[in-house]
Each structure stands twice: as structure tokens, then as C-alpha cells.
Amino acid sequence: MTxxxxxxxxxxxxxxxxxxxDILGQRPDIGWFEVxxxxxxxxxxxxxxYLEAIRRDYPISLHGVGLSIGADRPLDESHLQRLKVLNDRYEPGLVSEHLAWSSHGGVFFNDLLPLPYTGEAVAHVSEHIDRVQSVLGRRILLENPSTYVSFEVSEMSELDFLQAVSLRTGCYLLLDVNNVLVSATNQNFSAEDYIDAFPMEAVREIHLAGHAxxxxxxxxxxxxxxxxxxxxDKVWSLYARSIARAGMTPTLIEWDNDVPAWKTxxxxARTAERIMVTQYALQAEMAHAAAG
Incomplete structure (x- = not known):
């Protein structure tokens, strides 16, 4: 790796x-890539x-969708070992997974499914994260989900759940701002309040995406x-609000379906970077003024 x-x-x-x-031909001025x-x-x-060629010029991150961290069953050890091979081969800057489950009884689903926020769920999610971090030899990031329903049996909020898991395992968090807006709209809570209460001290990556x-x-x-x-536009606004609290943070544009031309x-990504730099400079200026 160079x-x-x-x-x-x-x-x-x-x-x-x-x-x-396009990437190999143009060598665009972009921070990193996620796979x-x-x-x-x-x-x-x-x-x-292609990934080896791109990794020579750019950092990468690994974003998993198949570990089924939230499943009420042991992790798939063969899947975890394949993830370790990738981690060792490409030396990613970040490795992340979703707070969700996607398999049961040997059947894999196409969706990332929610789980109830209970003490029991904190324990088994934490056990899974501990295992992943032990095998990979590094801390991973856990992403807040997009949700459409909530469970009556939940004993705590999503934010309390994420913070409990992070504190228990030492894992970092991935803040998906689009997921916040999706969940807030579908379940009638304030996306702004969620961002304001998110444990930003644990955030090491932010995701942005489009929604239907x-x-x-x-x-x-x-x-x-x-x-x-x-x-x-609402996600961009929430992103600026997030950067005001989190500071400069690696930020990813996710566009997985109906993928556009590279220039789009x-x-x-350039828009995200402008907002990040502008918001960070504004917060620094405000802090300087307050100190003066």
C-alpha cells in the first residue's frame, strides 16, 4: 500500500x-472510498x-452488511474469517457494520431488520461486537439504522442503546444522517433533537444518502x-448540524441503486466537503470570539 x-x-x-x-483514469481529488x-x-x-489499484492511491473503508450483528444467534464464523482476510489484505482505515440483523436459521434476507432495544439485546450485540473486534484486532463502527416501526418491548431509546453498546465494547459509532431523517419522519420524532443528543464523542464516520x-x-x-x-436538502441541513458538534469527520456519500455518472x-462529495469545511470554520470562529 502506498x-x-x-x-x-x-x-x-x-x-x-x-x-x-473513471477513477483510475482521472485520479480525482477525493478523500477516500468505501466498499x-x-x-x-x-x-x-x-x-x-481494481480495488488493489485504487487502494494504492486512496484510503478505503470496509462497510459490512452481512454479519447480522443484531441477530439472536452466534455469528457466522466463516463470514467473519472472510472479513478478516479482507481487513488484513487492504488495511482499511475504518470497518463498520449495521445495528440490524439479516439472517436466521441459515436464511439470509435482503433487508437490514431492526431489533428491540432491551438489556438482553445490548448484551448479545455487545458479545458479537467483542468477537468481531477480537478477530480483526481493531475497533469497528456500529451504524444507527433506518427504521419504519418500533418495538413495544423496547426498554430504552435507540440513542441509549447505541451508547450502552459503545461503552460496553469500546466500539465507535457511524452516524448515518439520512437514516436519522428516515426514522424520525416515519416514527414522528425530531431529527434535530436526535442529532443534538447523539454521542458524537464516539463518532468516527458519517454517512449521507438519498431517500424515496x-x-x-x-x-x-x-x-x-x-x-x-x-x-x-433536509439531510444536508442535518449534516451541517452534525458537523457543528462532531467537527471534521470522514463523510461518505452512499449511492447504491440507479448509480449515476461519476461526475454526479x-x-x-464536493458538496459534503464544502459544508464540512464551512461549518467547522464557523464553529472555530465562534469559539474564538467567545474566548476573546
Missing amino acids: VSAAAPARAGVGLKAQHYE HAENYMGAGGPPHH RDRDDAGNVLLIDAHDRAVD LFAE
Whole structure:
């Protein structure tokens, strides 16, 4: 590897096969790339050929979608070992997973499914994270989910759950701002209050994405975490609010479906970086004025 593994406090994008040639041909001024770990768990072939070439010039992060951290069953050890191989091979700056479950009884689902926020769930999620961190030899990041329903049996808020797991395991957190807006809209709570209360001291990465709008059976607005369009203005506003608290933080543009041309995705990353720098400078100026 010829560049540092650490993901810089800049904007990055999810790496897509459609953009391999653009990236290698243009060598764009972008902070880093993120890949879905499961897309690179084969031994070789074109995906690794391109990822190795891109990793020589850019830091990367691994974002897992298949460990099923929230499942009420032991982790799939073969899957975890494949993740370790990737971690050792590419030396990613960050490794993250979702607070969700996606498999049961040997059946894998296409969705990241929610779990109740209980003390028992804190214990088994923490046990899974401890195992992952032990195998990888590093701290991972846990991402807040996008949700459409809540469980009556939940004993604590999502924020309390995330903080409890982070404190218990030492894992970091990945703040997905689009997920915050999706969940807040669908469940009728304040996205701003959620951002204001989020444990930013544990955040090491932020995600931004687009969402689709629909209506539920009662005619209420329903947001779907679609990752198929540009970042919404409300998400940009919540992102600026997040940076005001978190400071300069590696920020990813997620665009997984209906993937656009490279220049469109790159422009989204540039917007994120402008907001990050502007908001950070504003907070520094305010702090300086207060100190003076």
C-alpha cells in the first residue's frame, strides 16, 4: 500500500464498478472510498484487480452488511474469517457494520431488520461486537439504522442503546444522517433533537444518502432509505448540524441503486466537503470570539 490507511476527515464515496475506469483514469481529488465487504469476499478476479489499484492511491473503508450483528444467534464464523482476510489484505482505515440483523436459521434476507432495544439485546450485540473486534484486532463502527416501526418491548431509546453498546465494547459509532431523517419522519420524532443528543464523542464516520418518499396506508409521509438519488436538502441541513458538534469527520456519500455518472457522484462529495469545511470554520470562529 502506498498511501496511509487512515480515512482522512474529508468526503468520500462508495466505490462502484461503473466508476473503476473513471477513477483510475482521472485520479480525482477525493478523500477516500468505501466498499461493501461482501462484494470482495471472493479470492480474486476483476473486483480485486481494481480495488488493489485504487487502494494504492486512496484510503478505503470496509462497510459490512452481512454479519447480522443484531441477530439472536452466534455469528457466522466463516463470514467473519472472510472479513478478516479482507481487513488484513487492504488495511482499511475504518470497518463498520449495521445495528440490524439479516439472517436466521441459515436464511439470509435482503433487508437490514431492526431489533428491540432491551438489556438482553445490548448484551448479545455487545458479545458479537467483542468477537468481531477480537478477530480483526481493531475497533469497528456500529451504524444507527433506518427504521419504519418500533418495538413495544423496547426498554430504552435507540440513542441509549447505541451508547450502552459503545461503552460496553469500546466500539465507535457511524452516524448515518439520512437514516436519522428516515426514522424520525416515519416514527414522528425530531431529527434535530436526535442529532443534538447523539454521542458524537464516539463518532468516527458519517454517512449521507438519498431517500424515496411514499405514503403509508393512512396517507402519512413514509421515507424509504433507497440510496438511489442525490442527498436531500433536509439531510444536508442535518449534516451541517452534525458537523457543528462532531467537527471534521470522514463523510461518505452512499449511492447504491440507479448509480449515476461519476461526475454526479463526485459533485455530491464536493458538496459534503464544502459544508464540512464551512461549518467547522464557523464553529472555530465562534469559539474564538467567545474566548476573546
